[in-house]
Amino acid sequence: MIYRLRNKIQKSVRHKSFSQLKRGCGFIAEGFTLIELLVVISIISLLASVVLASLNSARAKARDARRLSDIREIEKALYLYYDNANAWPGVTYTDGNLAGWEVSFYSDFMEYLSPAYLSKTPVDPINTGPPTQTSPPLGSMFNPRPDGTFFYTYYGNYPGTSYGCPYPASKLLAVIGFRAAESVPQGTYPKATCGPQPCIGDNPSTQPGISGSCRNWQTEYEYSILLVP
Numbered sequence: 044m045i046y047r048l049r050n051k052i053q054k055s056v057r058h059k060s061f062s063q064l065k066r067g068c069g070f071i072a073e074g075f076t077l078i079e080l081l082v083v084i085s086i087i088s089l090l091a092s093v094v095l096a097s098l099n100s101a102r103a104k105a106r107d108a109r110r111l112s113d114i115r116e117i118e119k120a121l122y123l124y125y126d127n128a129n130a131w132p133g134v135t136y137t138d139g140n141l142a143g144w145e146v147s148f149y150s151d152f153m154e155y156l157s158p159a160y161l162s163k164t165p166v167d168p169i170n171t172g173p174p175t176q177t178s179p180p181l182g183s184m185f186n187p188r189p190d191g192t193f194f195y196t197y198y199g200n201y202p203g204t205s206y207g208c209p210y211p212a213s214k215l216l217a218v219i220g221f222r223a224a225e226s227v228p229q230g231t232y233p234k235a236t237c238g239p240q241p242c243i244g245d246n247p248s249t250q251p252g253i254s255g256s257c258r259n260w261q262t263e264y265e266y267s268i269l270l271v272p
Contacts, residue, residue, distance in 0.1 A: 045223050055165070061098070066185060074090050076239060079240050084167040091207075100226065103127060103225035103226040104225075104226040106225055106226075107224045107225055107226045107227065108223065109168055110167065110168070110195075110221045110266070111232075111266070113165035113166075113167075113195065113221075114195065114219055114220065114221060114255040114266065114268065116161065116165060117153065117156070117161070117164070117165065117195070117197075117219055118219060118268055118270065120156045120160035120161045121156070121160075121197075121217060121219065121270060122270070122272075124155070124156065124159075124160055125270075125272050130200065130215060131199035131200050131215055131216075132153070132155045132156075132199055132217070133199065133200065134197070134198060134199055135151065135155070136151065141172065141173050141174075141184065141196070141202070142184055143198065144196045144197065144242055145169050145196065145197045145198070146173070146195070146196050146197075147166040147170055147194045147195040147196070148166075148167075148171060148173070148192075148194045149170040152195065153197055154193065160234070166195060167193045167194045167195050167221060167222070169193040170193060170194055171191065171194065172193075172194045172222070173192065174186045174190055174192045174222075175190070183265045184262075185255055185262060186225040187265065188222070188229055188265060189223040189224075189225065190223070192222055192223065193221070193222055193223050193225075195219070195220070195221050195222075196218075196219065196220055196221070196222065196263075197218070198217065199215070199217040199221045200215045200216075200217065201215065201216040201217065201218070202214075202215065202216075203215065203216060204255070205237065205254075205255075205257035205258075206237040206238055206242075206252050206253070206255065206256065207237050207238025207239070207253075207255060207256045207257045207258070208237035208269075209237075210271065214271070214272065215272065216270060216271055217270040218235050218260055218267055218268065218269055218270065219267070219270065220264035220265070220266050220268060221265060222263075222264055222265065223265050224265045224266065229265060230261065231265075232266040233266065233267075233268070234259060234260055234261035234264075234270075235259075235260040235261075235267040235268055235269035236257075236258065236260065237252075237257060237258050237269070238246055238252070238253075238256050238257025238258060239256075239257050241258065241259065242256070242257035242258055242259045
């Protein structure tokens, strides 16, 4: 009796479709509607854009933190150089320069620091330049920031009285800094200055201060340090 009942059940299952079996078990498989799919896709896209924006912001903050750390390392190396040579390194640029400044987007940036004072001279995490040239070329340094250019910079051996700096002419000064930050508003970081502030040249778009009177290096660089021996 049991054997005959089992055979009937097996034959019945073999002749029913999968959908019929599911109905017999108490459920019916249904797909998503188009509207439901669009809603799900929209939610996923929104979440992806939020995550991407947060990731980009975190990366920008990390690059700015590295810039600050790199400039401080260069500052320490320059003071060690000065202690040994009793002068700042001369500005060198076999590949090129920007208005007389040594800049990191050229390959020989501050090559005299490595390996004696730094295992490797750091460069900006993005390291692009120069700013778009204007006439005269110095005007390119005063583009609104950020302008798509990111680099480190150095100028050495200013006489101590340059731009109204309060030092003897025999005391040589140097300036280091970086062009632009990504995660903070312009003017957030410390800046190198000399003379009375605010300092505006005769033509603010082309003049970095007033010779013998004042200068604010933040007109050119987001972060700058005046090195005084």
